[in-house]
Amino acid sequence: MSEKPLQRATERPASFTKPAHWSNDPVPAPAAPKDEEDPEGLSPTRYGDFTRKGIAWDF
Template identity: 65%
Template sequence: MTQRATQRPADFVKPAHWTNEPAPKPAPSKQQGPEPDGLSPTRYGDWVKDGIAIDF
């Protein structure tokens, strides 16, 4: 069985841009009310092309 590494190598240097802070929370959606182009295809799975609804 291969042993799993549990520590970084002794010569590892953490990059300056790394941080221990958690990722920021995503900003709330700015869209209010019904969607301007109809229902969102990523939400409902249907895409409209040339007036024909298609899904994948």
């Protein structure tokens, strides 16, 4: 049995209206990371684990 593949849409339906929040503007560049000192020691987001009361765990 040879079934034909489904036809893909190449255009939007005529009834489609673009939402107001859509635009063709390029994506903005990400903000530079803030380099803040960690008052309790090593930053878990930088080193990959938390330490609390002598116990370390990964997230």
